[in-house]
Amino acid sequence: ASSQWLGVPGELLRLPRPASPPAGMYAALIHAVAALLPQSRPAVKQFAVPVGRRELVSGAAAAAALLLEKPASAAAPQFFETEGGVKYFDLEVGKCGTFNVACVPQAGDLIKLKYKAYLPSGQMFDSSEGPGRKPIAAKFKKQPILNPGVEEALATMKEGGKRVIQVPPAMAYGDKGIKIETKDGGSEYLVPPNAKLQYELELLSVAAPPP
Numbered sequence: 001a002s003s004q005w006l007g008v009p010g011e012l013l014r015l016p017r018p019a020s021p022p023a024g025m026y027a028a029l030i031h032a033v034a035a036l037l038p039q040s041r042p043a044v045k046q047f048a049v050p051v052g053r054r055e056l057v058s059g060a061a062a063a064a065a066l067l068l069e070k071p072a073s074a075a076a077p078q079f080f081e082t083e084g085g086v087k088y089f090d091l092e093v094g095k096c097g098t099f100n101v102a103c104v105p106q107a108g109d110l111i112k113l114k115y116k117a118y119l120p121s122g123q124m125f126d127s128s129e130g131p132g133r134k135p136i137a138a139k140f141k142k143q144p145i146l147n148p149g150v151e152e153a154l155a156t157m158k159e160g161g162k163r164v165i166q167v168p169p170a171m172a173y174g175d176k177g178i179k180i181e182t183k184d185g186g187s188e189y190l191v192p193p194n195a196k197l198q199y200e201l202e203l204l205s206v207a208a209p210p211p
Contacts, residue, residue: 086149088165094158102208103159107141112204120196135204147172159206169194
């Protein structure tokens with residue numbers, strides 16, 4: 001494996017070394033690199049390896065060049081909360097076509113929905129993409145769609161949108177959870193009581209009901 005210094009690949013450290021700059025530039029370069037590094041970066045462990053001033057400046061210059069060339073990171077997602085306490089952010093905001101009058105679901109609209117459902121531990125417990133499964137097709141607010149929290153989050157989605165939501169127990173399966181039978185005749189919880197659940201939703205289509 002190539003050696004690294006502050007996350008800079010060894011091949012960059014082997015770039016031709018610049019001419020020795022004035023002494024004051026050493027501190028300036030180090031401060032510039034430190035300012036560019038993420039604030040949450042863990043402290044770099046110090047090793048008892050002698051490093052000359054030229055090596056230090058060469059490495060700092062390479063690190064600064066690498067960081068300056070990195071593309072700007074994507075904007076942090078915006079978090080929202082529904083009246084029922086469902087928290088969410090959008091991975092992708094859907095779009096309303098010119099002739100699609102049913103872009104945002106209304107009561108009675110026909111929707112198709114892909115989803116993945118996760119327990120608080122991060123374990124997936126349900127998905128529309130499992131073996132033999134397919135997206136949900138239902139009449140919005142006329143037929144149950146998973147649970148009230150999911151339905152509340154869908155009410156502000158646009159066709160083609162992708163959203164991550166966290167559903168509080170009161171808007172999911174409450175203090176009863178979901179219990180299923182096991183092969184040996186016993187039972188176990190698929191969803192424990194009072195569990196906050198996370199869903200990944202993709203609203204595939206929205207269509208007005210036929211007249």
